[in-house]
Structures are given as C-alpha cells and as structure tokens.
Amino acid sequence: MKRTERYARDMRKTFKWDNIMTAAQTDGEVWLGTIFGLTPSGKMYAPYACSNVMGCKRCGGKGEVVNHKADAAKYEEADNHNAGLVAELLTHYGPWYEQRWPEAMKAELEASRKVAVDNMPMRRCTWCNGHGSHEAAQDSDWWSALESVANEHGLALGRLEGEDDDGVWVCLLT
Numbered sequence: 001m002k003r004t005e006r007y008a009r010d011m012r013k014t015f016k017w018d019n020i021m022t023a024a025q026t027d028g029e030v031w032l033g034t035i036f037g038l039t040p041s042g043k044m045y046a047p048y049a050c051s052n053v054m055g056c057k058r059c060g061g062k063g064e065v066v067n068h069k070a071d072a073a074k075y076e077e078a079d080n081h082n083a084g085l086v087a088e089l090l091t092h093y094g095p096w097y098e099q100r101w102p103e104a105m106k107a108e109l110e111a112s113r114k115v116a117v118d119n120m121p122m123r124r125c126t127w128c129n130g131h132g133s134h135e136a137a138q139d140s141d142w143w144s145a146l147e148s149v150a151n152e153h154g155l156a157l158g159r160l161e162g163e164d165d166d167g168v169w170v171c172l173l174t
Contacts, residue, residue, distance in 0.1 A: 003138065007145035017153050020170065029159055029171035038168050040142050041135040053133040059125035063132040067123045075119035081112045 001009075015032065023030045036042050043052050055061030085108065093100045124130040129137040146168070147157050155170040 002141075004141040004145045004148075007142050008149050011145060011149045015149075017149075020155070021153055024155060024170065024172050029169050030155075032168040032170060035166050035168060038142075040138040043135065043139075044166065045133075045136045045139055053135045056125055056128035056132055056134055058127040059132065061132040063125055063128060063130040064122040065125050067120055069118070070121050071119045072121065075116055075121065078112050078116035078119065082109065082116060085109050085112065 020030050020032075032038065035044055041053065045053055056063070059065050085105065089096075089101050089105060089109070093102070125132075127137075128134050129140065131137045131140060143157075150157060150170045151173075154173050156173050157169070158171055159169045
C-alpha cells in the first residue's frame with residue numbers, strides 16, 4: 001500500500017467526518033488542528049526555507065540523482081523530436097485539450113517522450129519524490145491524502161476568511 005493511501009485510510013478512521021461535515025455546514029469551515037500536531041514531520045516546510053528538515057541521504061537534498069543508464073545522444077534526439085512534434089501538433093491541430101490531435105501522432109509523441117525520460121541525465125530521486133527531504137515527501141503525501149479524503153466529503157482545504165496560519169482548515173466546496 002502506498003504511503004498516500006495509508007494516510008487516507010488512517011484519516012478516514014481517525015477524523016470524525018460526520019461531525020466535521022455538520023460543523024462545516026453550520027460554520028462554512030472547520031479547524032482540524034495545527035500543522036505541528038497533524039503532519040507526519042510536525043514541521044512547517046517551504047521549498048524556499050527548508051533548513052528545519054533533514055536532507056535526503058540519497059540525493060543530498062537536491063531532489064534528483066544521476067541517471068547512470070542515460071544516453072545523451074538518445075536524450076537529445078528524442079527531446080528535439082518531441083519539441084518539433086509538439087510544435088507541429090499545435091500549429092496544425094490546436095491545443096491538446098481540444099482533443100483534435102491524431103491518435104498516431106499522440107502515440108508517436110508518447111513513445112518519444114518515454115525515450116527522452118529514460119535517457120535524461122538526471123532523474124527525480126525516488127527516496128524523497130524530488131522534494132530533497134524524506135520528511136517533506138511524507139508531508140506532501142499526507143497533504144495529498146487529506147485533500148483527497150476532504151474532497152470525498154465535499155470539502156476543500158483552506159480557509160474562507162483569508163490567509164492560512166499554522167492551522168489545518170477544511171471548508172465546504174461551493
């Protein structure tokens with residue numbers, strides 16, 4: 001079981017969602033607790049100010065590691081092919097979300113992107129999920145799980161009344 005799924009399972013059991021929903025319907029928002037008491041690390045984390053978290057032992061806090069299987073020539077060729085293919089698709093078929101791209105060209109782009117990703121000189125660190133810190137990765141997964149479970153109940157993370165503080169709030173989706 002992935003860590004995010006485990007956190008979500010625990011949140012479904014731990015938080016009293018019926019009470020939270022009742023309070024949210026009455027007040028519009030509900031305070032669940034502080035970041036210090038709820039998140040796995042118990043710390044505030046921001047990428048621009050992360051001196052309070054331990055750096056990842058695998059990547060040294062960089063969030064990426066050298067891809068020893070990389071082939072620079074294959075990467076450059078695939079990356080250039082991708083850029084040209086995307087430019088052609090946008091010019092002739094419009095943005096991707098309009099869903100007018102030919103299936104054959106989408107498949108070609110996906111295959112070329114896979115070659116590029118497999119041959120990138122640096123890869124995202126799998127120990128810290130690219131965060132540079134295992135603690136930050138755990139907290140990120142915890143926040144993702146909370147957002148998912150809150151959405152199941154028609155709630156969103158955040159506050160109705162302005163700026164967030166060190167509290168964790170949920171509010172009704174409008």
